[in-house]
Amino acid sequence: MRIRTFEEYQQAYKKSVDDPINFWAEIAQEFEWKKPWIKVLDGSFEDASTKWFVGGKLNITENALDRHVREKPHYPAIIWEPNEPGDEAITLTYKVLHERVCRFANVLKKNGIQKGDRVCIYMPMIPELAIAVLACARVGAIHSVVFGGFSAKSIADRVNDSDCKMIITTDGAFRGAKKIPMKETVDDALIGCPSVQRVIVATRTRTPVSMIKGRDVWWEEEIKTVSADCPAEVMDSEDPLFILYTSGSTGKPKGVVHTTAGYMVYSAYTFQNVFQYEPGEVYFCTADVGWITGHSYIIYGPLVSGATSLMFEGVPTYPDAGRFWDIIERHKVNIFYTAPTAIRSLMGFGNEFWENKDLSSLKVLGSVGEPINEEAWNWYNTNIGKGNCTIVDTWWQTETGGIMISPLANITKTKPAFATLPLPGIQPELVDDKGEIIEGNGVNGNLVIKFPWPSVIRTTWGDHQRCIDTYFKAYPGKYFTSDGCMRDEDGYYRITGRVDDVINVSGHRIGTAEVEDALNSHTGVIESAVVGYPHDIKGQGIYAYIIIDHMPHDASMTRKEILATVTRIIGPIAKPDKIQFVSGLPKTRSGKIMRRILRKIAEGETGNLGDTSTLLDPAVVDEIIAGAKEL
Ligand code: PRX
Secondary structure, eight states, X not given: OOOOSHHHHHHHXXXXXXXXXXXXXXHHTTSOOSBOOSEEXXXXXXXXXXXXXXXXXXXXXXXXXXXXXXXXXXXXXXXXXXXXXXXXXXXXXXXXXXXHHHHHHHXXXXXXXXXXXXXXXXOOSSHHHHXXXXXXXXXXXXXEEOOTTSOHHHHHHHHHHTTOSEEEEESEEEETTEXXXXXXXXXXXXXXXXXXXXXXXXXXXXXXXXXXXXXXXXXXXXXXXXXXXXXXXXXXXXXXXXXXXXXXXXXXXXXXXXXXXXXXXXXXXXXXXXXXOOTTOEEEEOSOTTSHHHIIIIIIHHXXXXXXXXXXXXXXXXXXXXXXXXXXXXXXXXXXXXXXXXXXXXXXXXXXXXXXXXXXXXXXXXXXXXXXXHHHHHHIIIIXXXXXXXXXXXXXOGGGOSXXXXXXTTTSOOOTTOOBSBOTTOOXXXXXXXXXXXXXXXXXXXXXEOSOOTTOXXXXXXXXXXXXXXXXXXXXXXXXEEEEEEEOTTSOEEEEEESSSEEEEXXXXXXXXXXXXXXXXXXXXXXXXXXXXXXXXXXXXXXXXXXXXXXXXXXXXXXXXXXXXXXXXXXXXXXXXXXXXXXXXXXXXXXXXXXXXXXXXXXXXOSOOOOOTTBSOTHHHHHHHHHHHHO
16 A cells, blocks of 8 residues: 555556556555445446445444554554643543543434434534544544534534534634634524534533533533443445535535545545655644544544544644744654645744754645645745655645645655646546647646546535536536646646635635625625635635625725624635725626626736626726725
């Protein structure tokens, strides 16, 4: 399974294309199965019916925990670094983690959770979050983790979409200097969630919370009443493991469904090969478990691989901008995986935050979530890696389950800002808007994947047709990524960004339609149009053009109210960075907003706006340009 040289990579890649069935079968054999599969691959992309390791029976937690408990019970599984730097870090060995997961799995059962039930998890980055996730997998419940920064309404929408029976949360959360309510937000959400019968609350901040009789119970009380022995539920390879909601260009967020075996095999295979983890090393991924990176590369990939995964509760700038470097020094981190936004923001804080830190334990630096610009890549390489670390720029998506295009650390020759080459099993292709394949090198196009890999999205919860329409219809027989991409003269891939109406803000995916819906719900807003624009730190910022019923006397007050509305409806991550009040939007005669023009204006372009002859009222464009200059 483990690739160690570039020649081995080439051989593995060739085999994965020539003989994918045996290629993946050999890898899958290295895991623990309760019953072997009958067929490696079935179904097709046309109707999104791909299945892997068909007929196999297993439980992912036996692979992530039990087998390591047998071989190395005292090996650290999770090192938890709390928000407050003075507070001691906690290490959970595989034995301890196994015991806690089993105990909490029994709590789930005691509280009515059975195989197939959906459980929403809304928690900060504390060990109980990983325990809750794994306990769901232990009993066969489908977890749906909702990022702790989302609003009550966002929680309610997600809970209702998949009829979650339970929510697991905490009293509150520490984020840097802030204390944030969690249970209170869940209480607000639950006003409109009839399916939820039970709320389990873990203590973190000792914030007073209201506990509703018959519905709410304390984590700490519940675990006292159950045994630490919980046999793992027998799961089919294709039983859903989790749902994770993500934004697209239209409508509300989709519940991306990943299933058990394919996801397990692919997340572990990619973890081991991309990061080249060796026994004894400490791996630190700064993502939140509320996103796919946290699922695949804080919890499942590392733990199934028997690695030590460092989980950090806080933020990179608390108590100061040296926090990541301080954690790396104290825990002797070998592999560090973060997002370009964090790099760009920390770059701006000056040398004193990293210069006096001993970063010599580092071997591999990772990047994920958005295109990394060359300046940030070079800064990361020189100042953090001291020119001795390999940088793995990993391209992938919630829907792909695991890393798709990336260097293998110390094996693939890297190039600043390039995700480089596809991993074994991944067959990328560039196509034009008509679906014609763009051959050769030195070309640009839309990125598609032409053959199934084990952790490809299986469905969108409750609406399979939406999955087909979104990912498999534009280019029949191929998975469409919605990303633009270039392939350079060396055949290296560089992701250029989304080609749909999704904005990537600090590595978070935000649908323009969702933000518009939130804006439009504010009293006084008649219509809005949202686009992305280049932002020095966040990668992209959110620019909102808003038609308001009457121009406010105090525009700054109205802006604040509008931002508060977006925070209430989606969460602070979706707040526009810029709001421009306009009297009209550039529309075609058929009423379609010409976003292309709005995007250009947001980018600061005023001259070459392309063809505006089809606009209903071209004068509106001049007004918007004038207004944008004043902003
Ligand atoms: O546009 C790509 C960008 O992030 C999108 C996926 O977002 P999400 O599902 O939230 O998953 C993020 C973490 C895997 C992609 O469509 N993206 C992700 N990684 C990269 C990237 N863009 C450029 N380079 C990357 N390494």
